[in-house]
Structures are given as structure tokens and as C-alpha cells.
Amino acid sequence: DLMRDIVNILGPFFEVTELLGGSEYITFFYMIPSILGLMDKLDCSTDHLDELNNINFEMPDLVFDNNVGFVDAQEEEEGGPKGRKIKINTPIDVTNMQHKIKNALYNALLHYWDFSDEELFLAYLLDPRFKKLRFATSTQQLQAKAALREKYNNIKSLQSSLTLTNQPLDFNEQLSAENNQRERQIYQKTFIKSIFMQNTVDEPIDEISHYLSLPEIFYNHNPFHW
Secondary structure (H helix, E strand, O other): OHHHHHHHHHHHHHHHHHHHHHOOOOOHHHHHHHHHHHHHHHOOOOOOHHHHOOOOOOOOOOOOHHHOOEEEOOOOOOOOOOOEEEOOOOOOOOOOHHHHHHHHHHHHHHHHOOOOOHHHHHHHHOOOOOOOOOOOOHHHHHHHHHHHHHHHHHHHHHHHHHHHHHOOOOHHHHHHHHHHHHHHOOOOOOHHHHHHOOOOOOOOOOHHHHHHHOOOOOOOOOHHHO
């Protein structure tokens, strides 16, 4: 039963490794959703997390060393390091072992991966394969969307400023002449429009909302052919 549990725990890691090593497209954007999915799969809401809070990931010691016995190995070379051999005939305490394995893996992922950078989720928001941010929390989703809208508005403002700066000097005069010409017309052709377009309102296009409303593409599709 323990071996079956271990296989089930490590199975998702095998799938992620296959995905990262076998995709024909760039695999960087698979990493964060996969890691967050693994952490969620490990479900470390057990009562044994306190046992692993003091893990030193810089040392070669394993979190399970207290459960096994070791014998001193012979030095392979003079002055070489002395290895450790497990006493395979010694019974091992496997109480709560599956929880210890899950918690050790969870803490390792938490130690080596930092998800505090807001730009990280903004990048995924711009990838058509992951734009729904299903792997992120509600707060992370809202922050990424707010950051995207802020950057978009900043760019639009900059473009508007550049457009006004580069306009010819007689632009306002030309616009005024066109308005005067329309005012001098005796009859304005508005009847047909009033019939067929009375319920039509020309609203400005919100490109951000439009982009976010578009469906995702499959995770294994080419994001550049969207």
C-alpha cells in the first residue's frame, strides 16, 4: 500500500517532466501552472507540516534519515568522502510516511520557486494558452488584469501625446472648415439612420475586455498561430 501511495504521489511529477521535455513549443510557460498544480495536488493541509519546517535544503541529509539505519561505508579512495549505506535488513518505521513525502515535496517546491513577482502572472495573462489564469488565486488574477490595464492605458496615453505632437499646424483649421461646411448644408441626411440605427450606440472598444473575453487555445497548441 505504501509503494502504491508513493507511485500516486510521484505520478504527477512524471507527467510534468514528460510535458517539459517533450513539447515542440517553448516550455517555460508550462512550468508555473504545473508547479502550482503539483502543490495543490500535494494538499499539505495535514497535521505533520511542523515536522518539516526546519528542513535545510543546503545539506545532503534527507528528511527521512531518522526512519532508517546506516552503516559506515569503506572509503573508495584515500582521502575520498565516506558514503552512507542503508541497513536494508533493518525494519523502517513507515508511520505517516506518505504524509512526510508529500510535505517534503511541497516544502521543496515552496523553497525553490517564488511566486511573489506580479509581472509573472501578467506574462501568463498575455499567453493565449493560459490567459484565464485558472492556476492562480483570485487575488493574483485581479492584480494581473489591473496591471495589464494600467500598462495598456499608459501606452495609449503616450501614443496620444505623440500623435498630437506630430500633427500639422493647420489640422485644427482643417477640422473647423469641415464643421462649417456641414453647418451650411440645408438638408442633413439623417432620416434613414434614424429608422435603422435608432438602437445602435457607437461605444468605444475596450480592447482589454475584448481580449480577456476571447477563449483560450489548447495548452499544446502553437501560441503564435492564435
